[in-house]
Amino acid sequence: LENVTLALNWKAQPELGGFYQALADGTYRDAGFDVKIRQGGPQINNRPLLAAGRVDFLIGTNLLQAFDAVKQQTPTRVVAAMLQKDPQCLIAHRGQGYDQWSDLTKAPLLMAATGRYSFFLWMEAAHGFQKRNLRPYNHSLAPFLANKTWIQQGYATAEPMRVEEATGEAPLVFLLADHGWDSYSTVIEAPQAAIDRQPERVQRFVDASIRGWYDYLYGDNRAANELIKRDNGAMTDAQIAFSLKQMKAQGLVDSGEAVENGIGAMRLERVRRFYQKMVDSGLLKAGEIDPDDAVTLQFVNQGVGLDLRPRVAGDQRAAGDK
Amino acid sequence: MTDSDPPEPLVQLQDVGVRYPTGTHALVGLSLDIQPGEFVSLLGPSGCGKSTVLRLVGGLTKATSGRVRRAWDGGPSQDAPVGCVFQEPTLLPWSTVWNNVYLPLRLQSQRRKSARQRVDEALALVGLTEFAKAYPRELSGGMKMRAALARALVTRPRLLMLDEPFAALDEITRFRLNDDLLRLWSEREMTALFVTHSVYESVYLSTRVLVLSERPGRVVDDITVDLPGPRDESVRSTSRYLELCARASDALHHAMGEAPTAKGAAS
Amino acid sequence: MTDSDPPEPLVQLQDVGVRYPTGTHALVGLSLDIQPGEFVSLLGPSGCGKSTVLRLVGGLTKATSGRVRRAWDGGPSQDAPVGCVFQEPTLLPWSTVWNNVYLPLRLQSQRRKSARQRVDEALALVGLTEFAKAYPRELSGGMKMRAALARALVTRPRLLMLDEPFAALDEITRFRLNDDLLRLWSEREMTALFVTHSVYESVYLSTRVLVLSERPGRVVDDITVDLPGPRDESVRSTSRYLELCARASDALHHAMGEAPTAKGAAS
């Protein structure tokens, strides 16, 4: 078995469930890997580990960081995109007059540091949100709960549930992806050296991960959830159930290109379109990089794992595609 | 033990004992009156409790038994009717000599300007005018003690307490300061409590010499010095002076459990 | 300036000047030889530089001009051929009296056990046996100086330097220690350099008395004390003794710019 370390961008959670599934049900082992998962967290930056060769694969949150890697001439590439839509969203209390996306721009907004340097800049440029309304979000809901007029960032698969648990009322959820933030999410990044020298190995890992995701969504995921709960004490069964439900309902994983090409699918047009948005938002400069360098389609769009999707999955098409 | 009994002693120690926390009995059953205007010297072996007596009178140590009464108790503490030269100079290292001498006046809330003359006078008296701006660490041992003396004199206290102020001084300076002290004492109508190891000095300066026993200290002799004032060098050759010196010296030897010899008086 | 010229002086100061960083000239053009076996006293006004001379000899201050030669220079520094009582006791506050006295031996890497006898002897000599386990802060002023004296004696140094070691002591203790010191000096064949303010003490103890002028210090008189040894109380009544005392006293007055009077000699 080959030792492989996979670094996550967050603590163990259902939004990373496919990897745990592949680990738990032996998919990775069958592919010849002994996988070690290294969690991330709010204060943890695993990205340098990939470039340094200390981990073999890294889960990236969105494409922006992949563009940055190209800009910094870091030899890494996105080899697969597990989430077709970014679960990033804004949350508001009900009954505060925040019924529309456009109502949110003037509200005090709790925002974590990572968001402030990425999608918030896009929100600012594309939708007129303002820096001076920002409040720090350290993944404690208390400030949001205490101030009903405040809104906050979140993952559509997580925070709404936590808010509902605390207040008894489901909050309003505005998915960024529905308003133009169309990055892939939870992408697998690999060092260029591995792609060049051991493409077969990368392919095996990507395929196994994709299979893991299918099984996590549609198969018996109890073992994976046990692993998740072991790694992250904050996870509960209810939370996991909610996340799974949301991932399916919002078509985060199995939608868009994934419907035909299988989970992990990517299209260059979409990458380029997102790059253009980043340029328009001032996060990157026009012509600074070639967005195509950020990804490689070599390992995806091969329909791997489509056999694992239940027949009824056809109606997902409507939910995810636009 | 004292034989004088005017109505109001300035300081009165009654059957006083002091036991330090380490268990050392420094004083046991010490009684002692000081009348206003007296010049009392304490003579006694090293470690017998002389400094402790001064600390008691100054209110710096409380008696563990017996009573200490002081005439100014109950009055405003700001008045500082006591001046003291401790056995060590205890100058503030971060202040110049001038500021060290000014300190007691400053504590009485006197302005620097109005105090200037008195401070300068006191410095001149001890011969440190030139070193007014020096820091204590730049002084020799004797100069430090002189600065401490100036500090004790500058307030013109009612009771002046001196713990071997002249021990570190050469004889000439010492004699000059002896005379200066006597002059100030009579001019300012002070009371003085003086610790010394010199029998001659004690007799020369005092109206009364108290000889203490070895630790724990008790008064073993109370010698009234009936030499006429104002005293000057000529006193030192009178027979009464020598007689009193011999008596004090004997008392001291007695106190230390030695047979009195001519030693002390002879040198 | 000295009139003796045996081959190898123990310490030789040639035309030495010391100027402190503050600008004070403590010594100017001082020359001085100390022969092995001598007992040299320094007499001089307060602040004239006596302590500075001791510091020079001990290697604690460097001369700003002139030359200082010491017979033991170049030898192993561990030997510590010098013992010193500073003007202040400089006891280590965190050590007991016993450990303070043991310190110089400890610095010579002597074991506690083998040092015990010498430390106990030194403590007995100064009368502090009872206080071996006390901390310095629990001692009276005179007791501290006695502890410092014990510390200086414990190493049996070739050169013993004493900076007013007896100033804080009563006369009886003082006389006793004077005699003890003389005895040790002759027994151990030490050389001694002694600072004092007592003319009598200097003449009684020394083979030579150096009188220093007011600051900056120079040697103004070099008095060879030709009294016979071993000395004891009886010496104090010889006419030669009194004569020498008078001479030293005169030199001191002279050094201080005063007309010599009978003051000093009379008391």
Place this chain on the structure above:
Amino acid sequence: MSYAASNNGPHWSRRVLRLAAPLALGAVVLAAWEIVVRVKEISPYLLPTPSGIAQAMWEHREPLLAAWGVTLTTMLIALAAAVLGGVLLAALFSTSRVLELSLFPYAVTLQVTPLLAIAPLLLIWIHEPRWVMLLCAWIVAFFPILSGTAVGLRAADAGHEDLFRLYGASRWQRLRLLLAPTALPYFLAGLRVSVNLALVGAVVAEFVTAAAVEHPGLATIIFEAQYRSDTERAFAALAIISLTGVVFYFATHLLSGWLLSSRQERRVSSREGGSVAG
């Protein structure tokens, strides 16, 4: 004459007061807290009551205890390393001013560099996350000890320095018999700050490396509890951190008192001395 002091310290009634006053004040503060939260009806996910916290503490005693063990271990190792490193460096610095001035900036740099920024780098070079965590906690804790001890080693009394020079003390003897005792109070003052910082460091180090560590410490528990809006549990963990800090503060206090007792009594006897029975 016995020096085995019988009643050296302050009078026993004063001692009782010294123990009772903080406890009494603590009780008052907690009671006031409880009352304010109840009367103002502040919801427990914003600010729990002390009783709620205590209850959460009891309920989760097992994971909390385990986490406390983890954090405490990190803290103690970091503190030990801080003491060792700080003292050794200070001793090195005491040998030469030039050395001190040349190297101190690096100690400052280490201290002011944000852990969040360097933790990822450390993780690249040091493969064992546990070591990174210890290193982070050490970085946070060592500076006060270094700084305090360095000052203390230069604070020797001039008279004592003379004494040691006169008797030809070796460098080592001077360091051991003169400089070390002189620096002791300064070292202890630094220790007092470093003890706190070691605790802070242990917690922060866990925040910046947590994912990598197998057994969760208190920081992980706090994060988890906050994530789940279980404010009571978060406060229970916070309370344990605070209590640990306070206990170590008093321990350091007692240690200081004990180590310096032979010097401090001077003050007792001269300022409060006679009053023992007077």
Place this chain on the structure above:
Amino acid sequence: MSYAASNNGPHWSRRVLRLAAPLALGAVVLAAWEIVVRVKEISPYLLPTPSGIAQAMWEHREPLLAAWGVTLTTMLIALAAAVLGGVLLAALFSTSRVLELSLFPYAVTLQVTPLLAIAPLLLIWIHEPRWVMLLCAWIVAFFPILSGTAVGLRAADAGHEDLFRLYGASRWQRLRLLLAPTALPYFLAGLRVSVNLALVGAVVAEFVTAAAVEHPGLATIIFEAQYRSDTERAFAALAIISLTGVVFYFATHLLSGWLLSSRQERRVSSREGGSVAG
């Protein structure tokens, strides 16, 4: 007799050495770093070269300077508040042991509580992130000053205490004329640590409130640059933080030297005195 000392300090050649040695060592360290990175071909996104960092510094000089201004402001305000708060509290504590023992635990609690955990709470009660930031930086910085000054205020010499008692000094006079000068070196020792911690506090406070502040400080730049994999820019900001720390360290050093000069020369004259021209 002139006390306007002409050559009080160490000899000028020694002074030059003291200045030159750290700079020389710094140059050597940077050169070694540059060479190691180049020879081992470590990629700049892992560990940039000093020249790369300098270049990034120059390129981004405007945002960096602006950010430095923000961080420096926070640091200085926090430091001022730490000095004020620490000294006042210490003065309060010096009036009574019982008070000290009762209140010190709360200072310890404040110091050891993880900012990451309490920042959200602070935000509930204090809506202005800028204030939360200052409060956080202050919490980090104040303890060493409090602790140092509290110790110093109890360190007065027994003889001096006697003197002040004898002359009937008022509480206020004792504090101002005796305790304050006695505590000064202890305060300065605390300040030396607090200066660093104020900088650390300013950075950490920015980390925990980062997203919220309109004008980014250095921490924001570091975080952003790291997030965007711009290691050189992150190191440029880190270097500015380090340099700021080192500059303040030397400033505090000079301040100490200047404030204590009248006491320290004793050491010069006794240990190095005669060597001035000898």
